[in-house]
Amino acid sequence: MTLILISIFTAVMAIFTLTPICKVEAWYIRGFDFPRVQFSLLISLLLVAQCIFLDLSSPIVWGLILVALSCLGYQLWWIAPYTPLFPVEVERAKRSGGLTKPYDTVSILTANVLTPNKNAKGLVDLIKRHQPDIFVTLESDNWWQSQLDVLELDYPHTMKCPLDNLYGMHVYARFPLSKSQIQFLVEDDVPSMHTLIHTPSGHTINAHFLHPAPPSPTENETSEERDAELLVVAKKVSKTDVPTIVAGDLNDVAWSYSTRLFRKISGLLDPRVGRGMYNTYHASYWFMRWPLDHLFHSHHFRLLKIERLPGFGSDHFALLTQLQLEAEAKPVQNTVSLEEGDEAIAQEKIDQQNVEVSDVASFNNSK
Structure with a gap:
């Protein structure tokens, strides 16, 4: 039962991740662009659950882990530029003598x-x-x-x-x-x-x-x-x-x-x-x-x-x-x-x- 539930949740996260890849402009497709941070957190929790509750000697389990890791990587690719881990795009203003006119x-x-x-x-x-x-x-x-x-x-x-x-x-x-x-x-x-x-x-x-x-x-x-x-x-x-x-x-x-x-x-x-x-x-x-x-x-x-x-x-x-x-x-x-x-x-x-x-x-x- 645990394997089935985690498999279903993995499939749902994969659908949420893959859906906005298509360029369909319908609101129910474009809405998946918004909660990428939330999806990333959910997928991270999913990975923890996979590692704790599933049999890591099973190839099926490693397939589920690979799917979750791929989804997480894709979500992070979009949001990573908006974290301090990414190089800044706009430089800090130069200040003359510590003051800016x-x-x-x-x-x-x-x-x-x-x-x-x-x-x-x-x-x-x-x-x-x-x-x-x-x-x-x-x-x-x-x-x-x-x-x-x-x-x-x-x-x-x-x-x-x-x-x-x-x-x-x-x-x-x-x-x-x-x-x-x-x-x-x-x-x-x-x-x-x-x-x-x-x-x-x-x-x-x-x-x-x-x-x-x-x-x-x-x-x-x-x-x-x-x-x-x-x-x-x-x-x-x-x-x-x-x-x-x-x-x-x-x-x-x-x-x-x-x-x-x-x-x-x-x-x-x-x-x-x-x-x-x-x-x-x-x-x-x-x-x-x-x-x-x-x-x-x-x-x-x-x-x-x-x-x-x-x-x-x-x-x-x-x-x-x-x-x-x-x-x-x-x-x-x-x-x-x-x-x-x-x-x-x-x-x-x-x-x-x-x-x-x-x-x-x-x-x-x-x-």
């Missing part, structure tokens, strides 16, 4: 507020405590806008798109913004925000803030819409060689194939690589967390700080990232690289949603 830095706080959450004071307190240069909210409606507008004295430059459908967005900035556009690139009720950020030292940063809808039984049946929005923005930023930031709740985990393809196409870097996962969802369940909120940037930046902030009543934690702009920095940092067929796959996903790179806000600094 404030005007060479930009700090961005992103927070999915959860529309029904009414603890606006919790988020406002976090903003006042950490004093980001820019904060971005997702799922913010008119009520949240009224609560956040009290900060406009310190954050006079804004972009506002309050919605009641869980896809409202707001940007509040200390730094001036220009050429700001709110766009609905793929879905008519899912906005994205695009703007130029002007730092006090005279640098200009291209910024794209996104919150595509996820593949789920209550949202989109497939990941097509999400993937198309991510990839059309990726192709847009790949055509620039200026400081660029893409941030938001991407409704995708850092280690998924789709996010990896986004990084390949865009050429942007992930400051979490080699440092940690910074799991921002789900704030209420420690055993079911993964990184849904992201900030990617071009090679022009080095990292000063990245931090997951305490909860404020939402199902997401806020993410705070502080970067130092080194405009003359060369792209010498480690990153994923394009492979044969990646461009064609990305273009096919974009074409599925009838969106074009030219649809994404342009700041007249393309190559």
